[in-house]
Amino acid sequence: MNIATNTTFINFPFQLSPLASRACHQRATLSLSFPPLPLSKPAMSSAAPVTELSDESDFESLLSPDGHISICGFGSLLSERSARSTFPDLANFRTARLNRFRRVFAHVAPVFFERGIAKPETMEISSLSVEPCEGETLVVTVFEIRKSEIPDFIKREVEFRFLAVLPETLDGKAFDFPAVLCARYSDEEFFDNRCKGNKEIYFQQYGRWNIDKIWRDDVLPCRVYLRHCVLAAKNLGETAYNNFVDHTYLADRKTTIRDYLATTGSGIMEEQPPESLKHRYGG
Structure with missing residues (x-):
């Protein structure tokens, strides 16, 4: 049985005010105060509880005794090089297993427009997110960052739902501490x-790219990003690679990445990123 987040779309686009129009030319600054959600909010029923994190103090409740918090990587953060480009001082980068979640390319990422690698004419504009799904298992990465890096992490991933999950080692041993997952x-x-x-805050982040919905079921993977994620998974070994291509889905939640690369997406793995992005999107 699949347990997916209920999604209700609001009607966009809005009519831009003069203030919002000016804001479209600036980088977004979103409020980091979260709604007052209860700390224990199960996202699904399982042996390992899943908790939604509603404010920065909830993140701090996950700190280890030495003041670090664990982060789950499932897309670009499968690459240690990518992870270190964002968190240069990360520690203990390793692979892990996360049960009852699947990866889906259903998230429109403004950064692809900023970097010139989105293709809106073909709807190849999506990044990855994860969602609960019974019967699925993901190979992910886990690493630690310092308490002082939590605010920047929240800003970077502000459009996601933050969950505390308990990964396992690849041989099935539960971790000692939960990790944060962007769902x-x-x-x-x-x-x-x-x-x-x-409305003006929304348009600061998305309106300048004519993005009227963030979470969509009619988009395809950004080609450069998909190639990067596949290469990153391959660099982690055969188990991680096979898990990525067989347990990552298009927005239809039927087509696996293995099938996509063999059909409509054939040729993606042979394409090279723009010269300025070869290091960042090199796997």
Whole structure:
């Protein structure tokens, strides 16, 4: 049985005010205060509880005795090089297993537009998120960052739902401490909770790229990003690679990445990123 997040889309686009129009040319600054959600909010039933993190103090409750917090990587953060480009001082980068989640290319990422690698004409504009799904298992990476890096992490992933999950080693031993996972959110929740119902804040981040929905079921993977993720998984070994191509889905939640690369997406793995992005998106 699949247990997916209920998604309700709000009607976009909005009419831009003069303030919002000016804001479209600036980098977004979203509110980091979260709605007052209860700390123990199960996302699904399982032996390992899943908790939604509602504010920075909830993140701090996951700190280890030495003041670090664990992060789960499932897309670009499968690459240690990518992870270190964001968190230069990360520690203990390793692979792990996460049960009852699947990867889905259903998240529109503004950064692909900023870097010139989105293809809106073919809807190849999506990044990865994860969502609960009974019967699925993911090979992920886990690493630690310092307490002082938590605010920047929240800003970087502000459109996601933050969950505390308990990964396992590849041989099935539960971790000692939970890790933070960036899971699928919804447009309605993002607008109401992260944007505080403010249309101008939404347009600071998305409006300048004509993005009227963040979480969609009619998009395809950004080609450069997909290639990067596949290479990153391959660099982790055969188990991680096979898990990625067989347990990562297009937005239809039927087509695996293995099938996609063998059909409609054939040729993606032979394409090279723009010269300026070869290091960042090199696997």
